[in-house]
Amino acid sequence: AQYFHLLRIQALAEERRPLVVFTPKSGLRLPAATASPDELADGGFRPVIDDGAAGDPGRVRRLLLASGKVTHELEARRDKEGRSDCAVVRLELLYPFPAAVLEAVLARYPGLSEVVWVQEEPRNMGAYAYVASRLRLPPGLRLKYVGRRAQASPSEGSMSAHLQEQERLLAAALGPAGAPSQEVS
Structure with a gap:
C-alpha cells in the first residue's frame, strides 16, 4: 500500500517534481510487503x-x-x-x-x-x-x-x-x- 499511496500523492501533486524510489525486486514477492484492499482504499502513505x-x-x-x-x-x-x-x-x-x-x-x-x-x-x-x-x-x-x-x-x-x-x-x-x-x- 505504501508504494501505491506514494505514487498517488505524486500524481495528484500540483507541483511536478521527480520522485526517486529505491526498492529491491525481492520486495515484489515478499509476503510481509503485501497490502489488503482496505489499506489501499482507506490508508495513506506513512x-x-x-x-x-x-x-x-x-x-x-x-x-x-x-x-x-x-x-x-x-x-x-x-x-x-x-x-x-x-x-x-x-x-x-x-x-x-x-x-x-x-x-x-x-x-x-x-x-x-x-x-x-x-x-x-x-x-x-x-x-x-x-x-x-x-x-x-x-x-x-x-x-x-x-x-x-x-x-x-x-x-x-x-x-x-x-x-x-x-x-x-x-x-x-x-x-x-x-x-x-x-x-x-
Whole structure:
C-alpha cells in the first residue's frame, strides 16, 4: 500500500517534481510487503512505520531503525528468536526528513536504552550519515550503527560472503537478549 499511496500523492501533486524510489525486486514477492484492499482504499502513505508486533512498548529496550528490505529481515529474525525487547521501526521517507514523526514514535518507548541504525550498505553509502545528522534522540541516548564497514564496493563479491555478512549484521543488530548491542561496521 505504501508504494501505491506514494505514487498517488505524486500524481495528484500540483507541483511536478521527480520522485526517486529505491526498492529491491525481492520486495515484489515478499509476503510481509503485501497490502489488503482496505489499506489501499482507506490508508495513506506513512513516512515512518512503527512496529505493530513489538508488544508492550514499555518492555522495549532496543529500537532498531532501518529503511528498506532489511527491516523485514530484522522483523523475521526478531520473531524467530521470540524477542520482545526489540522494536523495528521502518523509515520510509528520507527527504524531507520526518523528524517530528520519528520523535513521536520514540516517545512511545519509555524504556529505551539504545537506538540502532541498521543498514545493509557500507557505512560510507546508504542513509546512516544523513539520518544521524538529522535524528533528535531523547537525552541519554545516542544513535549506534550496525552495518557493513566503509568500502569502495557496495557488494561483497560472492554470494557466500554476502550471506555470512548478512548473518553477522542481523546478529549484531539484535544482539544478545538483555545485553547492549555492539556498534559494528
